[in-house]
Amino acid sequence: MTKIRKFTAGLPLSRRQATGAMLAAALALPFAGIAHAQSFPERPIRLVVPFAPGGTNDSVARIIAESAQGILGVPVVIENQPGGASNTGTAHVAEAEPDGYTLLIQSDTLTTNPIVYSNAGYDALTSFEPIAMVARVPVVLAVRKDLEVETIEDFVKLVRERPGEITVGTPSVGGGNHLTGLLFRDKMGLDWVDVPYPGAGPAVTDLVGGHVDAMWSMAASLMAHQESGAIRVLAVSTPERSPLLPDVPTVAETTELKDFAVENWQGIFAPAGTPRAVIEKLSEAIVAAAKDPVAQERLQGLGMQPAGSGPDVLRAQIESSLPRWKEVVEANDITVQ
């Protein structure tokens, strides 16, 4: 099914992709596809991390690779391909041989980048086959410890009283955290000052130091500071409360935005056109790897909610967030040529 849909969807295949696909089809013809899938994997699998070593994405990749290689029986080698706001590595996998030996780990950035960047080099839905979602990551609103608000309602009230004065740190312009904040701001009709940073790290430092008033961020970056009281998390963006922060209310339950639901995630992908049998095998192995108790404990340590969901959940997540982000990006004109 997947295969038919892919080739009839009229997607703009690059010349290289098209030649590659034809070549692959011609080569595959004499062999039985099933035999290939049964013997998969026969050699090490590359897992491309489109970010520099040391980031959240990279840490998750290393945790999953560690537990997946035991299940798959071949080494899973991490390859960092940072650059172009993660577009370089992501587009590289989109164009890789679809044989299951080149995989990608990405977050919601996979969805947002093609909307923000005109030259992203891939399509979030048609360039990849989703394999598994390994973690769910709530986005939270946090404030500096001495800002005089107790709840998200107080925060909204404060922003309304002092329009254009409250400063909100943005980990990365056009990223999921930024867009979540903008979505909330637009829906509530608020006016605050966005303060961009080159990543979550320095933004969190300034929030802890009290140099900005608030910040929308993946929970992972803020968990430790919430525990120590250096900042205060007011709300989580997910439809239900997060098991990571059971005492923190959701945006939906505390404001008039009853359908507000944003969730970031970490997922594994293969290039489009990877044989279905290979996808199934990989999906089974990676879901099992993500459900491994040791891996789950490590993911929780990073402030992630371990997940082990198959391709359908991951695809549905991307499909549902695409139109929402498109609207936010267009309304705020943050596209990059």
Place this chain on the structure above:
Amino acid sequence: MEDLFSNVALGLTTAMSLTNLLYCFVGVLLGTAVGILPGLGPLATIALLLPLTFGMSPTSALIMLSGIFYGSQYGGSTTAILIKLPGEAAAAVTAIDGHEMARNGRAGAALATAAIGSFFAGTVATLLIVLVAPPLASFALSFGPPEYFSLVVLGLIFSVTLAHGSPTKALAMTFLGILVGTIGRDIYTGEYRYTFGLSLLEDGVELTGLAIAVFGLAEILRNLETPAEQRPVIAKVNSLFPTRQDIRRAGLPVVRGTFLGSILGVLPGAGAIIASFASYSLEKRLSSRREEFGHGAIEGVAGPESANNAAAQTSFIPMLTLGVPGNAIMAVMLGALLIQGITPGPTFISANPELFWGVIASMWLGNLMLLVLNLPLIGIWVKILTIPYRHLVPIILGVCTVGTYSIGLHAADLYIMAAVGLIGYVLLRWGCEPAPLVLGFVLGPLMEEYLRRSLIISRGDPTVFFQRPISAVLLLLALLAVVAMVSPRLRRKRAEIIVEGES
């Protein structure tokens, strides 16, 4: 006080266990190796080894990973001194006088000074962590965008003193560095600047690659322009160790470098590179032998090398006591701890005394190991200089190429390296030195980032830089530096010095 002794005792017992000693040794050994190899830096090494630490105890893991980090600060100076190829970005400034010392046959003294200075700095910085980690950490947090901006302005003004030739040319090179630094994606809008539609420029120019090109490659080209028989022979290595006079001259710079590095290391984002540049500028200002700088002044090695090692060590303070990583390496270390289920922060020390004090004690032991490891190696390193240049050049080029490629695994970086190396050579021929360019490159983007962020937060009000006391003091110092530089009396003195230097 009693507490302190029992804490230190606890730390030493933890760090001296056979396993931890072994991990510490592995860490510093790896660190020295990646420090020597240009390109492959501690960040990549630590990230690669992260999964290996999952199975270790958190204490052993952190001991090994931190050993890699400060070990690389030792190793970085070796190639900088011997072949003017900074193994680490923080060693770029060491290449200026360190390599000149090597050309004068004093490579041994330079390497020994770097190692001993680093050891002293490491020891003092470790003591500082023991004594005043929490107050230093809160000092770091009081640095907001305006304070950083003013600090960077001060640093840029000092950069002019980095050159030993014409101040005008130094200024021009600083500006060139700032311009090169703006290439890439603008963090405030996400737009690309000066990329000319080339995807290889989208992420900007990489610092280590730039330093390799303008120092290492340009130096090779300059050496090659004279035929082999006329080339000034590198003076015979007379002594492997510093003379008594060397030690007298290096003493105070080591102390000042340690102090400067310890302070700058605590500030998130400033770090070892700025510390080494700042120390060099400071030593040059204070020295009575200013004319020797750029021609093999031992102060120019002693100060910066102590500063970058001290900064490497104190950059642990905000990470451990606040959970705030000051640089990418600390962010990876923080990740390593979080994965182990340990949360750094204000309660970290009391909740994990064995871990905290064990790691601190291991830092001192590791520094000792590095000293013991590095001093005997000097005899081997200086032998490199006896290799005929026609054999050495291909080796250096090979190391440059592998090093630059290993940074991001992009072939495009090699084209950039070749082009920048050529430009660096032309500039060198015109008497423009690379050091101010590198400093402008490091500080320019930071200045822009903090200036824009300060103004965004103050909603466009520029008085914010004078209203905040730390920022105001830093700007005042910058102003004084400018006045000192342009005041006619000093300018005349400076001109005399330049004439002397050129004759």
